[in-house]
Amino acid sequence: MTAPADVIQQHLIDPEICIRCNTCEATCPESAITHDSRNYVVDASICNLCMACVPPCPTGSIDNWRTVLRAKAYSVKEQLQWDELPVVLNEEGLTAPVEKHQAMIEPVGWGSIVPPASAEQAHVHLFKVQSPAVASVVGNFRVNDAGTDNETHHIVLDMGTTRFPVLEGQSIGVIAPGVDANAKVHYARQYSIASARDGERAGYNNLSLTVKRVKENHQGETFNGVCSNYLCDLKVGDQVQVTGPFGSSFLMPNHPHSHLVMICTGTGSAPMRAMTEWRRRLRVKGQFESGKLMLFFGARTQEELPYFGPLQKLSKDFIDINFAFSRTKGQEKKYVQDVMLVRSADLGVLLKDPLTHFYVCGLKSMEDGVMAALQTIAQQAGLDWPIIGKALQIEGRLHLETY
Protein backbone atom coordinates (compact mmCIF):
# COMPACT_ATOMS: atom_id res chain seq x y z
CA MET A 1 0.00 0.00 0.00
CA THR A 2 1.42 3.42 -0.91
CA ALA A 3 1.57 6.00 1.91
CA PRO A 4 -0.34 9.23 0.96
CA ALA A 5 2.79 11.33 1.60
CA ASP A 6 4.55 9.47 -1.20
CA VAL A 7 1.86 10.47 -3.68
CA ILE A 8 1.61 13.93 -5.22
CA GLN A 9 -0.67 15.69 -7.67
CA GLN A 10 1.76 16.68 -10.38
CA HIS A 11 0.97 19.84 -12.28
CA LEU A 12 1.54 19.41 -16.03
CA ILE A 13 1.14 21.45 -19.21
CA ASP A 14 -0.58 19.89 -22.22
CA PRO A 15 1.90 20.39 -25.11
CA GLU A 16 -0.85 19.75 -27.66
CA ILE A 17 -2.81 22.83 -26.68
CA CYS A 18 -0.19 25.17 -25.19
CA ILE A 19 0.49 28.12 -27.50
CA ARG A 20 3.85 28.97 -25.88
CA CYS A 21 2.73 32.45 -24.88
CA ASN A 22 4.92 32.65 -21.74
CA THR A 23 2.06 33.98 -19.58
CA CYS A 24 2.42 31.19 -17.00
CA GLU A 25 6.18 31.52 -16.69
CA ALA A 26 5.82 35.27 -16.20
CA THR A 27 3.09 34.70 -13.57
CA CYS A 28 4.59 31.91 -11.44
CA PRO A 29 5.83 33.41 -8.16
CA GLU A 30 8.06 30.36 -7.51
CA SER A 31 9.83 30.27 -10.91
CA ALA A 32 8.60 26.68 -11.22
CA ILE A 33 7.85 27.02 -14.94
CA THR A 34 10.53 26.84 -17.57
CA HIS A 35 10.69 26.28 -21.32
CA ASP A 36 12.94 25.39 -24.21
CA SER A 37 12.44 26.27 -27.87
CA ARG A 38 9.40 24.00 -27.94
CA ASN A 39 7.71 23.14 -24.63
CA TYR A 40 6.61 24.90 -21.44
CA VAL A 41 6.92 22.64 -18.39
CA VAL A 42 6.44 22.70 -14.61
CA ASP A 43 9.18 21.56 -12.23
CA ALA A 44 7.42 19.32 -9.67
CA SER A 45 10.22 19.83 -7.15
CA ILE A 46 9.50 23.59 -7.04
CA CYS A 47 5.76 23.93 -7.75
CA ASN A 48 3.74 24.47 -4.55
CA LEU A 49 0.32 24.22 -6.28
CA CYS A 50 -0.49 27.86 -5.52
CA MET A 51 -2.64 28.01 -8.70
CA ALA A 52 -1.54 31.54 -9.65
CA CYS A 53 -0.70 30.39 -13.18
CA VAL A 54 -4.02 28.67 -13.93
CA PRO A 55 -6.55 31.49 -14.55
CA PRO A 56 -4.29 33.63 -16.80
CA CYS A 57 -3.46 30.74 -19.19
CA PRO A 58 -5.40 31.58 -22.39
CA THR A 59 -5.80 27.96 -23.49
CA GLY A 60 -6.37 25.96 -20.30
CA SER A 61 -3.39 23.79 -21.24
CA ILE A 62 -1.87 24.48 -17.83
CA ASP A 63 -4.81 22.99 -15.97
CA ASN A 64 -3.63 19.36 -16.05
CA TRP A 65 -2.91 17.21 -13.03
CA ARG A 66 -1.73 13.65 -12.49
CA THR A 67 -1.56 11.62 -9.31
CA VAL A 68 1.96 10.16 -9.27
CA LEU A 69 4.45 8.71 -6.85
CA ARG A 70 6.69 11.55 -5.66
CA ALA A 71 9.75 9.47 -6.55
CA LYS A 72 8.39 8.95 -10.06
CA ALA A 73 7.28 12.51 -10.82
CA TYR A 74 7.94 13.44 -14.43
CA SER A 75 11.23 15.31 -14.66
CA VAL A 76 11.66 18.62 -16.49
CA LYS A 77 13.92 16.86 -19.01
CA GLU A 78 11.24 14.25 -19.71
CA GLN A 79 8.46 16.83 -20.11
CA LEU A 80 10.52 18.86 -22.57
CA GLN A 81 10.45 15.84 -24.92
CA TRP A 82 6.67 15.42 -24.87
CA ASP A 83 4.37 15.91 -27.84
CA GLU A 84 1.34 15.00 -25.73
CA LEU A 85 0.55 14.25 -22.09
CA PRO A 86 1.46 10.71 -20.98
CA VAL A 87 -1.11 7.97 -21.21
CA VAL A 88 -3.07 7.52 -18.01
CA LEU A 89 -2.49 4.17 -16.29
CA ASN A 90 -4.02 3.25 -12.92
CA GLU A 91 -4.01 4.21 -9.23
CA GLU A 92 -1.29 2.38 -7.31
CA GLY A 93 1.83 4.43 -7.80
CA LEU A 94 1.02 4.86 -11.44
CA THR A 95 -0.15 7.80 -13.47
CA ALA A 96 -3.77 8.73 -12.87
CA PRO A 97 -5.62 11.84 -14.05
CA VAL A 98 -7.15 14.49 -11.86
CA GLU A 99 -9.70 16.59 -13.73
CA LYS A 100 -8.92 19.77 -11.79
CA HIS A 101 -6.70 20.42 -8.84
CA GLN A 102 -8.83 20.34 -5.67
CA ALA A 103 -7.84 23.83 -4.57
CA MET A 104 -10.41 26.57 -5.19
CA ILE A 105 -9.47 28.55 -8.25
CA GLU A 106 -9.93 32.23 -7.47
CA PRO A 107 -9.90 34.30 -10.66
CA VAL A 108 -7.08 36.82 -10.88
CA GLY A 109 -7.40 40.09 -12.82
CA TRP A 110 -10.87 41.02 -14.05
CA GLY A 111 -11.65 38.44 -16.74
CA SER A 112 -14.33 35.79 -16.21
CA ILE A 113 -13.32 32.14 -16.16
CA VAL A 114 -16.94 31.01 -16.42
CA PRO A 115 -19.31 31.46 -19.38
CA PRO A 116 -22.44 33.64 -19.27
CA ALA A 117 -25.24 31.88 -17.39
CA SER A 118 -27.36 31.50 -20.53
CA ALA A 119 -24.55 30.38 -22.88
CA GLU A 120 -24.86 27.16 -24.84
CA GLN A 121 -22.68 24.30 -23.58
CA ALA A 122 -19.46 24.27 -25.65
CA HIS A 123 -17.81 21.14 -27.03
CA VAL A 124 -14.04 21.16 -26.49
CA HIS A 125 -10.94 19.11 -27.39
CA LEU A 126 -12.73 16.82 -29.84
CA PHE A 127 -9.70 16.67 -32.14
CA LYS A 128 -6.13 16.48 -30.85
CA VAL A 129 -2.71 16.74 -32.48
CA GLN A 130 -2.36 12.96 -32.83
CA SER A 131 -5.76 12.69 -34.55
CA PRO A 132 -6.65 16.05 -36.09
CA ALA A 133 -9.68 16.79 -38.24
CA VAL A 134 -8.95 17.52 -41.89
CA ALA A 135 -10.61 20.57 -43.42
CA SER A 136 -10.62 21.79 -47.04
CA VAL A 137 -10.05 25.41 -47.94
CA VAL A 138 -13.07 26.82 -49.77
CA GLY A 139 -12.12 30.49 -49.60
CA ASN A 140 -9.12 32.70 -48.83
CA PHE A 141 -9.12 36.43 -49.48
CA ARG A 142 -7.73 39.61 -48.01
CA VAL A 143 -10.09 41.63 -45.82
CA ASN A 144 -8.16 44.87 -45.52
CA ASP A 145 -6.78 47.12 -48.20
CA ALA A 146 -3.87 45.84 -50.32
CA GLY A 147 -0.73 47.92 -49.94
CA THR A 148 -1.24 48.49 -46.22
CA ASP A 149 0.58 46.77 -43.36
CA ASN A 150 -1.08 44.08 -41.26
CA GLU A 151 -2.23 41.94 -44.20
CA THR A 152 -5.28 40.11 -42.92
CA HIS A 153 -7.12 37.21 -44.57
CA HIS A 154 -10.57 35.72 -44.26
CA ILE A 155 -10.19 31.97 -44.65
CA VAL A 156 -13.11 29.57 -44.98
CA LEU A 157 -12.59 25.92 -44.02
CA ASP A 158 -15.03 23.19 -44.95
CA MET A 159 -15.21 20.33 -42.44
CA GLY A 160 -16.76 17.92 -44.98
CA THR A 161 -18.52 15.06 -43.21
CA THR A 162 -16.62 15.57 -39.91
CA ARG A 163 -18.79 16.66 -36.98
CA PHE A 164 -17.03 19.73 -35.61
CA PRO A 165 -19.53 21.65 -33.42
CA VAL A 166 -18.47 25.20 -32.51
CA LEU A 167 -19.81 28.28 -30.75
CA GLU A 168 -18.99 31.93 -31.32
CA GLY A 169 -15.96 32.89 -29.17
CA GLN A 170 -14.27 29.49 -29.46
CA SER A 171 -11.05 28.88 -31.34
CA ILE A 172 -9.47 26.06 -33.31
CA GLY A 173 -5.87 24.85 -33.54
CA VAL A 174 -4.07 24.67 -36.89
CA ILE A 175 -1.03 22.46 -37.46
CA ALA A 176 1.22 23.85 -40.18
CA PRO A 177 2.88 21.15 -42.29
CA GLY A 178 6.58 20.38 -41.92
CA VAL A 179 8.78 20.36 -38.86
CA ASP A 180 10.41 22.91 -36.57
CA ALA A 181 14.14 23.47 -35.90
CA ASN A 182 14.15 20.34 -33.69
CA ALA A 183 12.69 18.22 -36.50
CA LYS A 184 9.40 17.98 -34.58
CA VAL A 185 5.94 18.55 -36.00
CA HIS A 186 4.93 22.19 -35.51
CA TYR A 187 2.82 22.79 -32.44
CA ALA A 188 -0.75 23.92 -33.15
CA ARG A 189 -1.44 27.67 -33.23
CA GLN A 190 -4.87 28.88 -32.14
CA TYR A 191 -7.26 31.00 -34.23
CA SER A 192 -10.61 32.42 -33.15
CA ILE A 193 -13.60 31.30 -35.16
CA ALA A 194 -15.02 34.23 -37.13
CA SER A 195 -18.29 32.59 -38.21
CA ALA A 196 -21.56 31.80 -36.46
CA ARG A 197 -22.28 28.40 -34.92
CA ASP A 198 -24.30 27.24 -37.95
CA GLY A 199 -21.44 27.89 -40.37
CA GLU A 200 -19.85 30.64 -42.42
CA ARG A 201 -22.66 29.82 -44.79
CA ALA A 202 -25.68 28.99 -42.66
CA GLY A 203 -26.45 25.30 -42.70
CA TYR A 204 -23.09 24.31 -44.18
CA ASN A 205 -20.46 22.44 -42.18
CA ASN A 206 -17.86 25.18 -42.52
CA LEU A 207 -16.22 27.89 -40.44
CA SER A 208 -14.07 30.94 -41.05
CA LEU A 209 -10.94 32.49 -39.54
CA THR A 210 -9.45 35.99 -39.62
CA VAL A 211 -5.68 35.64 -39.88
CA LYS A 212 -2.99 38.30 -39.81
CA ARG A 213 0.21 37.48 -41.69
CA VAL A 214 3.00 37.76 -39.10
CA LYS A 215 6.02 39.31 -40.82
CA GLU A 216 7.92 40.57 -37.80
CA ASN A 217 8.39 39.61 -34.18
CA HIS A 218 7.30 41.77 -31.27
CA GLN A 219 10.73 43.44 -31.31
CA GLY A 220 10.07 44.68 -34.87
CA GLU A 221 12.64 42.38 -36.52
CA THR A 222 11.78 40.60 -39.78
CA PHE A 223 10.34 37.22 -38.91
CA ASN A 224 7.89 35.10 -40.92
CA GLY A 225 5.43 33.41 -38.55
CA VAL A 226 5.08 29.71 -39.35
CA CYS A 227 1.34 29.18 -39.21
CA SER A 228 -0.06 32.59 -40.15
CA ASN A 229 1.99 32.61 -43.39
CA TYR A 230 0.95 29.02 -44.13
CA LEU A 231 -2.72 29.98 -43.67
CA CYS A 232 -2.55 33.22 -45.65
CA ASP A 233 -0.90 31.37 -48.58
CA LEU A 234 -3.48 28.55 -48.74
CA LYS A 235 -5.29 27.93 -52.03
CA VAL A 236 -8.85 26.76 -52.50
CA GLY A 237 -8.83 22.94 -52.37
CA ASP A 238 -5.83 22.69 -50.00
CA GLN A 239 -6.27 20.50 -46.92
CA VAL A 240 -5.59 21.74 -43.38
CA GLN A 241 -5.08 19.81 -40.13
CA VAL A 242 -7.30 21.20 -37.40
CA THR A 243 -7.53 20.56 -33.64
CA GLY A 244 -10.05 21.70 -31.06
CA PRO A 245 -12.46 23.31 -30.67
CA PHE A 246 -11.09 25.22 -27.65
CA GLY A 247 -12.59 27.62 -25.12
CA SER A 248 -15.52 27.20 -22.76
CA SER A 249 -15.94 30.64 -21.18
CA PHE A 250 -15.56 33.36 -23.90
CA LEU A 251 -19.06 32.51 -25.15
CA MET A 252 -22.09 34.64 -25.94
CA PRO A 253 -25.30 34.66 -23.89
CA ASN A 254 -28.42 33.06 -25.35
CA HIS A 255 -30.70 35.29 -23.27
CA PRO A 256 -33.09 37.00 -25.73
CA HIS A 257 -32.72 40.43 -24.06
CA SER A 258 -28.95 40.37 -23.43
CA HIS A 259 -26.65 43.20 -24.54
CA LEU A 260 -23.18 42.71 -26.07
CA VAL A 261 -20.40 45.26 -25.77
CA MET A 262 -17.56 44.13 -28.05
CA ILE A 263 -14.16 45.82 -27.85
CA CYS A 264 -11.45 44.69 -30.26
CA THR A 265 -8.39 45.49 -32.31
CA GLY A 266 -7.21 43.82 -35.56
CA THR A 267 -7.88 40.07 -35.69
CA GLY A 268 -9.55 40.36 -32.27
CA SER A 269 -12.56 41.19 -34.46
CA ALA A 270 -12.95 37.48 -35.36
CA PRO A 271 -15.11 36.44 -32.36
CA MET A 272 -17.02 39.74 -32.59
CA ARG A 273 -17.84 39.01 -36.24
CA ALA A 274 -19.07 35.56 -35.20
CA MET A 275 -21.30 36.91 -32.40
CA THR A 276 -22.67 39.74 -34.54
CA GLU A 277 -23.51 37.37 -37.38
CA TRP A 278 -25.31 34.94 -35.06
CA ARG A 279 -27.40 37.79 -33.64
CA ARG A 280 -28.09 39.05 -37.18
CA ARG A 281 -29.32 35.62 -38.29
CA LEU A 282 -31.59 35.32 -35.22
CA ARG A 283 -32.98 38.76 -35.94
CA VAL A 284 -33.69 37.93 -39.60
CA LYS A 285 -35.58 34.83 -38.42
CA GLY A 286 -37.54 36.89 -35.89
CA GLN A 287 -35.98 34.89 -33.04
CA PHE A 288 -34.26 37.76 -31.28
CA GLU A 289 -36.35 39.94 -29.01
CA SER A 290 -34.17 42.88 -27.98
CA GLY A 291 -30.72 43.70 -26.62
CA LYS A 292 -28.10 46.18 -27.79
CA LEU A 293 -24.92 45.46 -29.72
CA MET A 294 -22.12 47.97 -29.33
CA LEU A 295 -18.80 47.56 -31.12
CA PHE A 296 -15.55 49.43 -30.40
CA PHE A 297 -13.04 48.53 -33.11
CA GLY A 298 -9.48 49.84 -33.25
CA ALA A 299 -6.82 49.76 -35.96
CA ARG A 300 -3.98 52.01 -37.07
CA THR A 301 -5.91 53.20 -40.13
CA GLN A 302 -9.26 52.57 -41.76
CA GLU A 303 -7.44 50.85 -44.65
CA GLU A 304 -5.81 48.33 -42.26
CA LEU A 305 -9.03 47.49 -40.44
CA PRO A 306 -10.42 44.06 -41.38
CA TYR A 307 -14.02 43.92 -42.71
CA PHE A 308 -14.40 47.73 -42.89
CA GLY A 309 -16.67 47.52 -45.98
CA PRO A 310 -19.05 44.78 -44.72
CA LEU A 311 -19.35 46.53 -41.33
CA GLN A 312 -20.68 49.66 -43.02
CA LYS A 313 -23.57 47.64 -44.44
CA LEU A 314 -24.99 46.67 -41.03
CA SER A 315 -27.95 48.81 -40.05
CA LYS A 316 -27.51 51.36 -37.27
CA ASP A 317 -30.55 50.10 -35.38
CA PHE A 318 -28.92 46.66 -35.21
CA ILE A 319 -25.37 47.55 -34.11
CA ASP A 320 -23.76 50.72 -32.77
CA ILE A 321 -20.25 50.81 -34.33
CA ASN A 322 -17.43 53.01 -33.01
CA PHE A 323 -14.07 53.05 -34.78
CA ALA A 324 -10.77 54.21 -33.30
CA PHE A 325 -7.83 54.91 -35.61
CA SER A 326 -4.41 55.60 -34.13
CA ARG A 327 -2.41 56.53 -37.26
CA THR A 328 -4.69 58.54 -39.54
CA LYS A 329 -2.68 61.37 -41.09
CA GLY A 330 -3.65 64.78 -39.77
CA GLN A 331 -5.89 63.34 -37.06
CA GLU A 332 -5.44 62.92 -33.34
CA LYS A 333 -4.46 59.35 -32.27
CA LYS A 334 -7.48 57.47 -31.00
CA TYR A 335 -7.51 54.11 -29.23
CA VAL A 336 -10.56 52.00 -28.36
CA GLN A 337 -10.47 53.19 -24.75
CA ASP A 338 -10.63 56.84 -25.90
CA VAL A 339 -13.77 56.14 -27.93
CA MET A 340 -15.28 54.20 -25.02
CA LEU A 341 -14.87 57.28 -22.83
CA VAL A 342 -16.62 59.39 -25.48
CA ARG A 343 -19.56 56.97 -25.21
CA SER A 344 -19.41 56.77 -21.42
CA ALA A 345 -23.04 57.87 -20.91
CA ASP A 346 -24.36 54.91 -22.94
CA LEU A 347 -21.81 52.48 -21.52
CA GLY A 348 -22.70 53.61 -17.98
CA VAL A 349 -26.34 52.66 -18.61
CA LEU A 350 -25.26 49.28 -19.95
CA LEU A 351 -22.92 48.68 -17.00
CA LYS A 352 -25.92 49.01 -14.68
CA ASP A 353 -27.88 46.37 -16.60
CA PRO A 354 -27.28 42.78 -15.40
CA LEU A 355 -27.95 41.54 -18.93
CA THR A 356 -24.88 43.32 -20.37
CA HIS A 357 -21.87 41.21 -21.37
CA PHE A 358 -18.44 42.66 -22.25
CA TYR A 359 -15.93 41.04 -24.63
CA VAL A 360 -12.38 42.28 -25.19
CA CYS A 361 -10.16 40.66 -27.84
CA GLY A 362 -7.00 41.64 -29.69
CA LEU A 363 -3.57 42.93 -28.82
CA LYS A 364 -2.32 42.27 -25.28
CA SER A 365 -1.42 45.95 -24.99
CA MET A 366 -5.09 47.03 -25.19
CA GLU A 367 -6.17 45.28 -21.99
CA ASP A 368 -4.95 47.81 -19.41
CA GLY A 369 -6.37 50.81 -21.27
CA VAL A 370 -9.76 49.16 -21.77
CA MET A 371 -10.02 48.10 -18.12
CA ALA A 372 -9.03 51.60 -16.95
CA ALA A 373 -11.74 53.09 -19.22
CA LEU A 374 -14.38 50.71 -17.83
CA GLN A 375 -13.46 51.71 -14.28
CA THR A 376 -13.71 55.42 -15.13
CA ILE A 377 -17.08 54.89 -16.83
CA ALA A 378 -18.37 52.95 -13.80
CA GLN A 379 -17.32 55.77 -11.47
CA GLN A 380 -18.92 58.40 -13.71
CA ALA A 381 -22.14 56.36 -13.61
CA GLY A 382 -22.03 56.35 -9.81
CA LEU A 383 -21.14 52.67 -9.63
CA ASP A 384 -18.65 51.12 -7.24
CA TRP A 385 -16.14 49.47 -9.63
CA PRO A 386 -14.85 46.77 -7.22
CA ILE A 387 -18.45 45.61 -6.75
CA ILE A 388 -19.63 45.88 -10.34
CA GLY A 389 -16.32 44.54 -11.71
CA LYS A 390 -16.51 41.49 -9.42
CA ALA A 391 -20.15 40.89 -10.42
CA LEU A 392 -19.19 41.01 -14.12
CA GLN A 393 -16.39 38.54 -13.47
CA ILE A 394 -18.25 35.94 -11.43
CA GLU A 395 -21.37 36.11 -13.60
CA GLY A 396 -19.36 35.40 -16.77
CA ARG A 397 -20.06 38.87 -18.18
CA LEU A 398 -16.53 40.23 -18.74
CA HIS A 399 -14.34 38.23 -21.08
CA LEU A 400 -10.77 39.08 -22.04
CA GLU A 401 -8.80 37.31 -24.78
CA THR A 402 -5.60 39.01 -25.80
CA TYR A 403 -2.53 37.56 -27.52
Ligand SMILES: Cc1cc2nc3c(=O)[nH]c(=O)nc-3n(C[C@H](O)[C@H](O)[C@H](O)COP(=O)(O)OP(=O)(O)OC[C@H]3O[C@@H](n4cnc5c(N)ncnc54)[C@H](O)[C@@H]3O)c2cc1C
Ligand atom coordinates in the same frame (compact mmCIF):
# COMPACT_ATOMS: atom_id res chain seq x y z
C1 LIG B 1 -6.91 32.24 -28.07
C2 LIG B 1 -6.13 32.78 -29.24
C3 LIG B 1 -6.81 33.18 -30.38
C4 LIG B 1 -6.09 33.70 -31.46
N1 LIG B 1 -6.78 34.10 -32.55
C5 LIG B 1 -6.12 34.61 -33.60
C6 LIG B 1 -6.84 35.07 -34.74
O1 LIG B 1 -8.09 35.03 -34.77
N2 LIG B 1 -6.13 35.56 -35.78
C7 LIG B 1 -4.76 35.64 -35.75
O2 LIG B 1 -4.17 36.08 -36.76
N3 LIG B 1 -4.05 35.22 -34.67
C8 LIG B 1 -4.69 34.70 -33.62
N4 LIG B 1 -3.98 34.26 -32.53
C9 LIG B 1 -2.51 34.27 -32.60
C10 LIG B 1 -2.05 32.97 -33.33
O3 LIG B 1 -2.35 31.85 -32.51
C11 LIG B 1 -0.57 32.90 -33.62
O4 LIG B 1 0.14 33.16 -32.42
C12 LIG B 1 -0.11 33.90 -34.69
O5 LIG B 1 -0.77 33.65 -35.92
C13 LIG B 1 1.41 33.76 -34.90
O6 LIG B 1 1.66 32.44 -35.25
P1 LIG B 1 2.81 32.09 -36.32
O7 LIG B 1 2.93 30.60 -36.37
O8 LIG B 1 2.55 32.78 -37.61
O9 LIG B 1 4.06 32.74 -35.69
P2 LIG B 1 5.20 31.95 -34.89
O10 LIG B 1 6.04 31.19 -35.85
O11 LIG B 1 4.58 31.20 -33.77
O12 LIG B 1 5.99 33.16 -34.33
C14 LIG B 1 5.43 33.95 -33.32
C15 LIG B 1 6.30 35.15 -33.16
O13 LIG B 1 5.77 36.18 -34.01
C16 LIG B 1 5.66 37.38 -33.30
N5 LIG B 1 4.32 37.96 -33.52
C17 LIG B 1 4.10 39.10 -34.19
N6 LIG B 1 2.79 39.36 -34.28
C18 LIG B 1 2.14 38.37 -33.64
C19 LIG B 1 0.75 38.08 -33.38
N7 LIG B 1 -0.24 38.86 -33.80
N8 LIG B 1 0.43 36.97 -32.68
C20 LIG B 1 1.42 36.15 -32.24
N9 LIG B 1 2.74 36.36 -32.47
C21 LIG B 1 3.11 37.46 -33.16
C22 LIG B 1 5.97 37.10 -31.86
O14 LIG B 1 7.18 37.80 -31.58
C23 LIG B 1 6.23 35.63 -31.74
O15 LIG B 1 7.44 35.36 -31.14
C24 LIG B 1 -4.68 33.78 -31.42
C25 LIG B 1 -4.00 33.36 -30.27
C26 LIG B 1 -4.73 32.89 -29.18
C27 LIG B 1 -3.99 32.50 -27.96
Ligand code: SF4
Ligand atom coordinates in the same frame (compact mmCIF):
# COMPACT_ATOMS: atom_id res chain seq x y z
S1 SF4 C 1 0.80 26.26 -9.38
FE1 SF4 C 1 1.91 28.07 -8.55
S2 SF4 C 1 3.99 27.31 -8.17
FE2 SF4 C 1 2.99 25.80 -9.49
S3 SF4 C 1 3.58 26.40 -11.54
FE3 SF4 C 1 1.61 27.36 -11.14
S4 SF4 C 1 2.12 29.42 -10.34
FE4 SF4 C 1 3.99 28.18 -10.25
Ligand code: SF4
Ligand atom coordinates in the same frame (compact mmCIF):
# COMPACT_ATOMS: atom_id res chain seq x y z
S1 SF4 D 1 -0.71 28.54 -23.24
FE1 SF4 D 1 -0.88 28.39 -21.00
S2 SF4 D 1 0.58 26.78 -20.49
FE2 SF4 D 1 1.11 27.44 -22.55
S3 SF4 D 1 2.71 29.02 -22.27
FE3 SF4 D 1 0.70 30.08 -22.38
S4 SF4 D 1 0.06 30.28 -20.23
FE4 SF4 D 1 1.69 28.72 -20.30
